[in-house]
Amino acid sequence: MFETLALNAPSWSDLRHFVPETVLVVTFLLALMADLFARGRRPAGPFALALGGCLVALAAAVSSLPAGPRSILGDLVVVDGLAGFFRVLFPLIGAITILFSWASGEIMGPRREHKGEFYALVALMAFGMCVMASAADLIMLYLSVELVSLTSYVMAGYMRTSLRSTEASLKYVIFGSVSSGVMLYGLSLLFGLTGETTFVEIRAALLAGRADNFALLVAMVFVLAGLGYKIAAVPFHFWCPDVYEGAPTPVTALFSVGPKAAGFALMIRFFYTTLLSPGGGQAAAGAAAPDGVIVGPADWPLLIAILSVVTMTYGNLVALRQTNVKRLLAYSSIAHVGYLLMGFLMLTAAGLEAILFYLLVYAIMNLGAFLFVIALNNRLGGEEISDYAGLSTRAPWVALMMMVFLLSLTGLPPTAGFIGKMYLFAEVINRHWFWLAVVGALNSVVSLFYYMKIAKAMYFTPGERAPLRLEPLHTAVLILLAAPTLALGVYWTPFKNFVDRAVAGFAGLGG
Amino acid sequence: MFESVCFYLCGGLMLLGGIMTVASRSAVASAVWLIFAFLNAAGVYALLSAPFLAILQVLVYAGAIMVLFLFVIMMLHGPVMNEDLRSRSRWFWPALALPLAAIAGSAVTLLGRARGGAFPAPAPHGFGRAEQVAALLLDRYLLAFELISIVLLVAIIGALSLGLREGRRT
Numbered sequence: 001m002f003e004t005l006a007l008n009a010p011s012w013s014d015l016r017h018f019v020p021e022t023v024l025v026v027t028f029l030l031a032l033m034a035d036l037f038a039r040g041r042r043p044a045g046p047f048a049l050a051l052g053g054c055l056v057a058l059a060a061a062v063s064s065l066p067a068g069p070r071s072i073l074g075d076l077v078v079v080d081g082l083a084g085f086f087r088v089l090f091p092l093i094g095a096i097t098i099l100f101s102w103a104s105g106e107i108m109g110p111r112r113e114h115k116g117e118f119y120a121l122v123a124l125m126a127f128g129m130c131v132m133a134s135a136a137d138l139i140m141l142y143l144s145v146e147l148v149s150l151t152s153y154v155m156a157g158y159m160r161t162s163l164r165s166t167e168a169s170l171k172y173v174i175f176g177s178v179s180s181g182v183m184l185y186g187l188s189l190l191f192g193l194t195g196e197t198t199f200v201e202i203r204a205a206l207l208a209g210r211a212d213n214f215a216l217l218v219a220m221v222f223v224l225a226g227l228g229y230k231i232a233a234v235p236f237h238f239w240c241p242d243v244y245e246g247a248p249t250p251v252t253a254l255f256s257v258g259p260k261a262a263g264f265a266l267m268i269r270f271f272y273t274t275l276l277s278p279g280g281g282q283a284a285a286g287a288a289a290p291d292g293v294i295v296g297p298a299d300w301p302l303l304i305a306i307l308s309v310v311t312m313t314y315g316n317l318v319a320l321r322q323t324n325v326k327r328l329l330a331y332s333s334i335a336h337v338g339y340l341l342m343g344f345l346m347l348t349a350a351g352l353e354a355i356l357f358y359l360l361v362y363a364i365m366n367l368g369a370f371l372f373v374i375a376l377n378n379r380l381g382g383e384e385i386s387d388y389a390g391l392s393t394r395a396p397w398v399a400l401m402m403m404v405f406l407l408s409l410t411g412l413p414p415t416a417g418f419i420g421k422m423y424l425f426a427e428v429i430n431r432h433w434f435w436l437a438v439v440g441a442l443n444s445v446v447s448l449f450y451y452m453k454i455a456k457a458m459y460f461t462p463g464e465r466a467p468l469r470l471e472p473l474h475t476a477v478l479i480l481l482a483a484p485t486l487a488l489g490v491y492w493t494p495f496k497n498f499v500d501r502a503v504a505g506f507a508g509l510g511g
Numbered sequence: 512m513f514e515s516v517c518f519y520l521c522g523g524l525m526l527l528g529g530i531m532t533v534a535s536r537s538a539v540a541s542a543v544w545l546i547f548a549f550l551n552a553a554g555v556y557a558l559l560s561a562p563f564l565a566i567l568q569v570l571v572y573a574g575a576i577m578v579l580f581l582f583v584i585m586m587l588h589g590p591v592m593n594e595d596l597r598s599r600s601r602w603f604w605p606a607l608a609l610p611l612a613a614i615a616g617s618a619v620t621l622l623g624r625a626r627g628g629a630f631p632a633p634a635p636h637g638f639g640r641a642e643q644v645a646a647l648l649l650d651r652y653l654l655a656f657e658l659i660s661i662v663l664l665v666a667i668i669g670a671l672s673l674g675l676r677e678g679r680r681t
Contacts, residue, residue: 010653074651139655154669
């Protein structure tokens with residue numbers, strides 16, 4: 001630990017490879033200060049600053065591609081293909097969230113001082129998620145998770161006067177601190193076993209057979225519990241429906257895609273770097289340890305497979321009974337985590353490509369579905385399925401766009417969701433996990449029922465007939481999200497290439 | 512031998528302090544139990560050859576932060592909990608026992624399996640002195656150090672944002 005002290009000391013020049021993150025932090029601070037001077041009903045200054053900052057960070061992230069594997073700032077973060085992909089995704093998600101919050105009644109409506117805080121926090125959350133995606137050290141892992149969690153708690157309780165929002169925030173804090181405590185215990189065991197904090201050095205220590213198998217299993221399960229909470233995998237999901245329902249809808253939209261994707265990024269980097277040998281495809285710890293049963297190649301994938309099946313089945317079955325659309329989308333997001341975990345346990349480049357592609361598609365279509373809820377909440381003041389009765393006559397184009405998102409979430413052609421699921425299932429079948437593929441396919445069929453419940457209300461249930469006009473900004477962003485959902489279902493090669501390059505540059509797979 | 516006895520003593524007392532912090536019915540008692548737990552944590556640090564950390568633990572946590580806690584509790588004076596919060600749900604003891612059993616079980620198993628190995632690796636020469644903490648904090652872990660300041664900033668914003676009373680609430 002001490003001999004590496006002088007080797008990779010952080011230097012100013014390292015910041016050249018850390019531009020998007022730096023931009024986001026500066027944006028957060030500037031927006032926070034601008035908020036002090038904001039006047040009027042809507043804080044234009046913080047809004048413009050935060051949106052501009054996210055877009056600059058996005059541009060910086062795109063221009064830094066391809067991000068060659070580079071360990072910077074005292075080996076605490078790694079900038080590689082995986083980090084490069086996610087730091088394009090997170091500022092984009094941040095920018096979209098900021099954009100549609102501007103016209104949201106839940107965020108801008110209530111009498112509240114310092115509304116600009118919201119925009120500053122979105123920028124900060126984007127920063128935290130970028131750090132999660134590039135963390136290469138146990139300390140950075142914990143700190144970045146904590147940063148994103150703390151920001152989430154504040155945002156979930158944004159509507160101070162609403163009982164539901166306050167309850168959501170409190171529940172989130174309690175579940176969050178318990179799970180981060182469990183994770184911290186796992187991390188400290190891992191440090192005790194290996195004496196290292198950097199992922200790469202932990203792998204070296206495990207390869208040298210320095211760790212007890214059982215202790216390693218306990219440590220890894222604890223870390224998995226902490227990260228499983230972040231991505232809301234069953235059985236660590238209890239907070240998810242209540243928080244999603246209680247938080248303001250724009251915040252829910254952000255939660256349902258951002259921290260989930262960041263959790264996956266961190267899980268991929270942590271588990272692939274520490275438990276896979278540099279050659280890829282073989283679990284290293286099992287080969288090196290004397291009795292390779294517990295941490296061996298056979299067990300981890302099976303454990304994750306069980307987690308995946310339970311997660312998707314539970315999410316889909318409970319979603320069937322929901323009448324509140326936010327709750328329904330919460331359970332559907334749990335189910336999607338189950339699908340994504342299928343790609344995670346393949347331990348192949350193709351599996352990772354499928355995950356990243358699906359995360360990209362999922363971000364677009366899920367933000368779209370939530371934006372629909374936000375836009376209609378502004379007009380109808382509710383988010384029950386029955387509120388959407390007769391929407392196809394009141395706002396035909398909006399109903400049509402929601403239809404596109406719903407089809408895509410189900411995974412039907414010709415939408416992006418179909419292509420994403422196709423890649424996931426193709427890899428599962430290629431690796432001969434037939435039972436997993438069958439369960440996944442059955443689950444997709446179940447999900448069709450509840451997504452179509454919304455469609456049925458919009459198209460076949462008679463309701464009011466007066467035409468409904470949405471905020472122009474909401475319509476514009478809806479089109480911005482619906483267009484790629486359709487376009488990616490027909491022509492996805494450039495995006496697939498983008499994802500493939502990201503995985504090829506992932507340091508953990510020996511790239 | 513003497514060291515291990517001290518270690519388990521401090522560890523056990525710290526655990527007791529933690530449990531009593533959660534289980535105490537009055538806020539002041541909770542805070543005092545927390546100070547007790549912090550002091551024992553300082554003892555554990557000292558035994559793990561980290562004297563500087565032990566001193567900081569006493570000065571900053573047991574000293575400054577907890578005094579602040581006590582001041583706040585006294586300023587809010589009187590019973591801050593309302594009655595229905597004071598009565599424990601019948602799940603209290605199972606909820607306390609289950610994680611404790613899980614942690615104790617795994618700890619005992621781990622200790623049993625670490626037979627004479629290098630599980631608690633011997634500390635390198637000069638470990639835990641102030642210079643070394645400073646060198647790590649301001650050199651190798653500089654980014655983490657900076658990140659903590661942002662985490663704390665968010666915590667402050669969160670406390671203010673959630674705790675502020677609405678100015679002109681109707």
